[in-house]
Amino acid sequence: MTLQSMTGFARSEGVSGRSRFVWELRSVNGKGLDVRLRLPQGLERLEADVRRLAGERLSRGNVQASLSIAQDETKMEAVVNRDALDAVLALRAQLGDAIDPAPLRLDTLLSIRGLVDIREQEDDEAAVAARDSAILAGLDAALANLQRMRETEGAALKSALNAHVTRIAELTRVIEADPSRTPEEIARKLSVQLDQLLQEKSGFDRERLYSEAALLATRADLREEIDRLKAHVSAVGELLDKGGPVGRKLDFLAQEFNRESNTICSKSNASAVTAAGIELKVVIDQFREQVQNLE
Incomplete structure (x- = not known):
C-alpha cells in the first residue's frame, strides 16, 4: 500500500442537464477522519453519500468539501x-x-x-436523480485526485523519514561503538575515582564501595537502550515498506525513540555519547514532525 500525506487539494467540475457544479476539497492533518461539508440548500440529502465516499478513499485528515451549483439557463x-x-x-x-x-x-x-x-421551473424527478448521481460521481473524481496528491506527498515524506531513521541507526551505532560505554571502561573510571577517595580518607569500607561501584556500572550500561533503538529502527522500516495508514504507529515509535534517547543522555558518562544522544534527540524530533503529516 502507498503512504499518504494528510494535506492536499483537489477540484472537479461537471454538468448535468442545465446544472453546472464544482467540488473543491481541502485536506489537512487530523487525529481521525473529519469531513466538513458545505452543500447548497436543498442538497442536504447527499450528506450521507458524501461521507461514505470520503471514508472509502481516506482514513485520516480534516477534510473540507465544498459544492457549488449554477444553472446554465433559467426556465x-x-x-x-x-x-x-x-x-x-x-x-x-x-x-x-x-x-x-x-x-x-x-x-x-x-x-x-x-x-x-x-x-x-423545477426539474422533474428523473432530472434531479441524474443530477444527484452526476454530483456524487464528480465528488468521487475529486476524492481520487485528492488521494493521488496525498500519495505524491506521502512518497516525499517516506523519503524524508527513511533519511531520518537511517541517521538514527547511524547514531545508535556510534553510541554502541563508543569505548566509554563498555563495562570494563565504566569499571576503570569508577576504580580510579574510588582509589582517589580511598587515598584521601581512611574511613571507607572498600568492599561496600566496590559493591556500590558495581551497581553504578550496571545502571550506566546502555545495552538495553541500544537494543530497543535497533528494534524500533527495524519496526519503522517495516511500516514504511508496508505503507497504508501507519501514521499512528509511527508516531508511537517516535515517542519510544525519544524515551530511549532521553535515557541514554541521562546515563551517559562520556561527552561523545552525550553529543550523539543530543543529536539523536534532534533527529527524532524531525522524524516525529514529519510523521504528524502522515495518514
Whole structure:
C-alpha cells in the first residue's frame, strides 16, 4: 500500500442537464477522519453519500468539501393557486348581478395578489436523480485526485523519514561503538575515582564501595537502550515498506525513540555519547514532525 500525506487539494467540475457544479476539497492533518461539508440548500440529502465516499478513499485528515451549483439557463413557469382562483370565482358567482357580468380578463386575474406565482421551473424527478448521481460521481473524481496528491506527498515524506531513521541507526551505532560505554571502561573510571577517595580518607569500607561501584556500572550500561533503538529502527522500516495508514504507529515509535534517547543522555558518562544522544534527540524530533503529516 502507498503512504499518504494528510494535506492536499483537489477540484472537479461537471454538468448535468442545465446544472453546472464544482467540488473543491481541502485536506489537512487530523487525529481521525473529519469531513466538513458545505452543500447548497436543498442538497442536504447527499450528506450521507458524501461521507461514505470520503471514508472509502481516506482514513485520516480534516477534510473540507465544498459544492457549488449554477444553472446554465433559467426556465420560468406560471403556477396558479387553484384554491385562490376557486375562491375568486365563488365570490364572483355570489355577487351575481352586483358586479360587471363581463368575463374575467387575464390581466385582472394577474393583478390579484397570490393568485398566480411566476417562478423558476423545477426539474422533474428523473432530472434531479441524474443530477444527484452526476454530483456524487464528480465528488468521487475529486476524492481520487485528492488521494493521488496525498500519495505524491506521502512518497516525499517516506523519503524524508527513511533519511531520518537511517541517521538514527547511524547514531545508535556510534553510541554502541563508543569505548566509554563498555563495562570494563565504566569499571576503570569508577576504580580510579574510588582509589582517589580511598587515598584521601581512611574511613571507607572498600568492599561496600566496590559493591556500590558495581551497581553504578550496571545502571550506566546502555545495552538495553541500544537494543530497543535497533528494534524500533527495524519496526519503522517495516511500516514504511508496508505503507497504508501507519501514521499512528509511527508516531508511537517516535515517542519510544525519544524515551530511549532521553535515557541514554541521562546515563551517559562520556561527552561523545552525550553529543550523539543530543543529536539523536534532534533527529527524532524531525522524524516525529514529519510523521504528524502522515495518514
